[in-house]
Amino acid sequence: MALNISVLHRCILVLGCLLYSHSSQALEERSTDNTWHVVDVRSLFPSSVCSSSIEKDSNRLTITHRHGPCSPRPTNYKPTDVEILKHDQDRVNTIHRLVTSARKNTIGESLSVSLPAKSGIPYGTGNYRNFVVQIGIGTPRKDFIVEIDTGSDLSWIQCKPCKTCYNQTDPLFDPNLSTTFSSVPCSSTDCTKLDIRSCSKGKCQYVIVYEDMSRTHGLFVRDTLTLGRTDTLPNFMFGCGISNAGTFGKIDGLIGLGRNRVSLISQASSKYGAMFSYCFPSRSSYTGYLSIGKNTVSNVNFTSMVQKPDTPLDYYVNLTALKVGGQLLKISATVFAAGTVLDSGTDITRLPPTAYIKLRDRFRQLMKRYPSAPHLPPLDTCYDFTKHQRVQVPTISFVFSDGTTLDVNSTGLFYVSKLSQVCLAFAGNSHDSYLGIIGNIQQKTLQVIYDIANKKIGFGSGGCK
Known part of the structure; x- marks a missing residue:
């Protein structure tokens, strides 16, 4: 009888090990009371090979880590943890300062610097770990890699003829090569949608100066934006930067996902509806997505x-x-x-x-x-x-x-x-x-x-x- 019990115990142990081994192949396994994750520590680290499971859709963009193997423009540069976390803290500090300043302005307290409350508020970009997507601009389409930011409204890319530009991997956007490009006139009501604007030779200009003194300045323009493979948004308004400098890495620009009048979401709402969704991948060797408009989802x-x-x-x-x-x-x-x-x-x-x-x-x-x-x-x-x-x-x-x-x-x-x-x-x-x-x-x-x-x-x- 003791032998049978011993054998039974061994069988239970073997079965338990097999089940535990199987669960460890997954990224996580939750207990029935929803209080624990069981994590295989190997899953905490990315692979050197891209593994994409996201299918491209007409208005769905593939999200990748900027420095991961799935990036459309991979580089050998890898930021340090100190750089990543310092930059992240800088962004947080800027958000806190801007929110505090805006609230003080609202209640009438005097400030040495007056900050507008909405569009174009720049509280930092170029985060080393941020996610990027590939978009198309112009006719014929030229592809650019841009950071996505729910904290920004105005989208922008670097353009020719550039007076001062930081180095980017892709060629600069050349407006002369696009048959659908146009400048926004100063007299246009669209120009008034920018909180910070100026005029030069009748053309509307934008300027953004970030808290770390990074900056972008140029023309406020229109051209065709291509999302995903073929879906287009004609007359998309964005910044065509001709004087840009700062901590942007080598990305080509930024897509603003805020709610104000010049954001991508506001401009696309008449076509797609006022909705967007995304999924950030768990590791830099995976991909996620950004979807503009309605998304059929469950749970x-x-x-x-x-x-x-x-x-x-x-x-x-x-x-x-x-x-x-x-x-x-x-x-x-x-x-x-x-x-x-x-x-x-x-x-x-x-x-x-x-x-x-x-x-x-x-x-x-x-x-x-x-x-x-x-x-x-x-x-x-x-x-x-x-x-x-x-x-x-x-x-x-x-x-x-x-x-x-x-x-x-x-x-x-x-x-x-x-x-x-x-x-x-x-x-x-x-x-x-x-x-x-x-x-x-x-x-x-x-x-x-x-x-x-x-x-x-x-x-x-x-x-x-």
Whole structure:
């Protein structure tokens, strides 16, 4: 009888190992109570080979990591962790300054610098880890690689004849070679859609100066924009930059996904509807997508898109609570009173310090089986996974005022420097009065849908790898 029990035990153990081995081939495996991820540590690192599972559609653009193997213009340059995180913090600092300034202007407080409240507000671009897409401009079509940014409205690319241009991989756009190109006259009502504008020889001009002193200046123009393979948007208005400098890397420009009058979404709404969606890939060796217009999706939970006309940002959500390991943290909803914005250009999620400390402490408590690693500022919760093939990680969820819950995918929990330094990809603001930001790392693999017409934002799982 003892022998039979021993054999039975061995069989159970073998079966358990086989099942666990099978689950580790997937990126994650959740327990039935939705409190844990089981992660194969190898899945935290990208491959050197591109693996694309996104099919091209007429108005769907392929999203790639700027420096990954799937990039249409791959380079050998790899930014350091210090560069990435410093640039990310610079963007966050700028967002906080601009929001604070705009709110002070609204309530009549005096400021040394007056900032407009909407279109063209530049709070930083060129993030080393940002996502890019390929678009077509002009007739015949010329392809360009541009960064996507939900925090910007005006789209722009570098153009000939360029007085001052930074180096980019593609040839500059030459308006003389496009049969559908035209300048926007100063007398046009379209010129007034720019908050910061000037005129030269009857032609409308734009100027954007970013907080890090990067800048773009040139003509406000129209030409045909091609999305995906064949879908076109005639008379698309954008900036044709002839004087540009700064930390833009080698991208050709930017596509603005804000809500104001000159953004791509506003200009395309009559054709596609006031809606767009995207999915950021989990690793730089995968691809995601940006879809303009209605998207047929399922299993999506929507929450309200909060209106805050006193700030230069568009996509606010009403975050009121957090869960770690399935447990609701004891945080007063008033801690989040400064607001929370969904931003494609910020990497690391920033929370009010009161909320972040609660989240961090609970996460550390549940992760105490793993050895800690040195901090990677501003990230202060890091682990050494060198002796582990798989790790068990607590789930993290955002809870909104209407009860909608956003469960962060396992790939959205960590910033991975190396196997011996894997850090929780959340950080605290310096004060609870500063705006919270849900960054793009926490949005990985999710279908994120911006239904502007109905003022709601949706989140669905399994949008891309």
